[in-house]
Structures are given as C-alpha cells and as structure tokens.
Amino acid sequence: MDPFSSPSPLDSSSGQSAASAEALMDQLKNQLAQAYAEEFFETIRSKCFAKCITKPGTSLSGSESSCISRCVDRYIEATELDGQEPPYKTASITGFATLTLPSILYLIACANPRGKL
C-alpha cells in the first residue's frame, strides 16, 4: 500500500469520523507490519549472504543452499532469543524495503493531526 497515492482519511475537511480513524489505524498497522517484514528479510539476506556465499559461483551449490537454510533458521532463533516475534509471517514480502523506520515515524507524525506524539 503506497501511503502517497491512497487518500488519507484525514484529508476530508469535515474532520475525523470514527470510520476514518479506524481506517487510518488499519492502514498504518498494515504498513508497519509490511515494513517490519521487509526489514527482517533484508537483514537476513545480508547476514546469510555474508556467511554462506564466500565465493560466488555459477549457481548455488548444495553446501551454499544448506548453509542458507540453516542460517535463516538460526537468525530467526536468535531473534526469538531476544524476545522478539520474528516478523516473517507477513505474506507478500517483496524484498524491497520501501519503508524504513524513520519513514514510518514520519508517517505516524504526519497522520497525527494535532502534531504532538
């Protein structure tokens, strides 16, 4: 969901209705969930590339593939050790981290009509 193309429920000059606030919250929740999932994907991708693909060949070897599988599992485990629910269960990870945390906090600030968080 592109925050810049879909109309903000706060745009209407008649102010917020219950439905608009609800819609905004849902939209934000979805975007946040998506952003967390993308960030997690990117982190794992970069860690496991570093660990497992030491000399890129003409295809992924069997040992590289099994290293990658183990690496993904271990990183997810490490995330759980730190008391965090690994955000990989979101469907539709695109592999492009379009929203980073600063952008998310900016969006939250923009969505807040009173200007104070």
Added chain:
Amino acid sequence: MENSAELQRFLEQEKQKAMVSEMVGKLTSVCWDKCITGTPGSKFSSSESTCLTNCAQRYMDMSMMIMKRFQSMQ
C-alpha cells in the same frame, strides 16, 4: 474528539513498538556478527547461545551507560 484520543493512543503505542522493534533488531544483528563466527550450524552450540544471551544484556547495559554519560555531559 473521542476518536482523536483513540488515534493518539494508537499512534503513541505504535511509536513505542517501533522503537522497541528497532532496538531489538539492531541488537540481534550486532550480536549475530559477534557470536556466530563460523558457518551457521543446525543448532546453536552452547557457547554460541551463551554468547548471544550475554551480548544482548551487555548491549543494553552499554546503551544505558552511554545515555547516562551524555546526560552527565549536558
């Protein structure tokens, strides 16, 4: 105005959650780099798990220490 308060609460909550998530993500990342020195195995060795746990706690201790230092310098 009822909705505005609810939205405020929601936004504040999400902001907190985002901050926690970011901290934990960063911590997991640096501790992985520090503790998983070789190729990932099919499970963590006991030294790897110990390292990961210690690392997380020391990272938090260190963050607190640096913040206090900054505060004392203001």
